[in-house]
Amino acid sequence: MTVQTRLDLADQREGADLAAFLGRLLRYDRAAAVRLQAVPGPDGGVLAVFGRLPLGESAVLVVRTVRLAGPVAAADLTVSAGQLLESVDESGAALGLPAPVTGPSWAGLLPPRSGWRPVGRPPVDRVVGEVRSAVEEFKRRVAEVPEHHRSRQAIDAVADEIWSRPLGAAADLPLRAAHAAHTIGFLRPGAPLAAYRAGAWLRLDAPAGSVLLRTAAAPGAGLGLSPLR
Known part of the structure; x- marks a missing residue:
């Protein structure tokens, strides 16, 4: 069986956007891995790139979809983000x-592929404002910690307290989801946002990609192996 080792992208912008996404992931973890799922389609198909973005002691998943030019064979593998x-x-x-x-x-x-129910459509400008205010609070509070007590554990504790708060623009989501979307480059002026829940999973969608996180363990939740659409 021939293994596909090259994928043609729909256009140059897809490559630039994917490179920017991977670069941001690697900024947080130089040894980052990503899971790839290529799905054939009538116009070439789609590649879903799943990554993990560490924020404090917690983490969220981020996914960027890339339009492909055909023909495309189905693929599912985990690779080095740097490579x-x-x-x-x-x-x-x-x-x-x-x-x-x-x-x-x-x-x-x-995350599961189906079973998502909408929980809000937060305005992007308001979300960005909340994230920026929270970042400023984080910087101020960390600066107030005496230097001899400013350990990674202390910094993560401040981060987790702030990013665990509910997002004012969509109370079902924690600020952590919006922070991750901002950090990975998904929050863009005028971009429509939509929030969803499926069991223990929460999801924030933007045109550039999605942020996903689990709120608690739930039997049977989050066992899907197909990319979100």
Whole structure:
């Protein structure tokens, strides 16, 4: 059986956007891995790129979808984010698939594909304002911690207290989801946002991608292995 090692992108912008997404992930974790799922379609298909963004002692999943030019074979593998970034050919609108790696535990437990119910459509300008205010509070409170007590644990405790608060623009979501969307580059002026829940999972959608997080363990929740659409 022939294994597909190269994917053609729909256009150069897809490559640039994917490179920016991977670069942001690697800024937080130089050894980051991403799970890839290529889904064939009538116009070439879609590649879903799942990553993990650590924020304080917690983390969220982020997913960027990339439009592909056909033909595309179905694929599902976990690869090094750094090697994937190196394989992006923006000028040639193409992407190489690195050799699979042993994935981290989160890569085996993706959100469900169906069963999502809407819980709000927060205005992006208000969400950005809340995130910026929270970031300023975080910086101020960390600066107020005596230097000899400013450990990683102390900093993470401040972060977790702030980012666990409900988002004013969509109370079902914690601020952490909006912070992750801002950090990964999904919050853009005028971008429509939508919030959803499925069991223990929460999701914030933007045109550039989605942020997903689990609120609690729930039997049977989050066992889907297909990309969100």
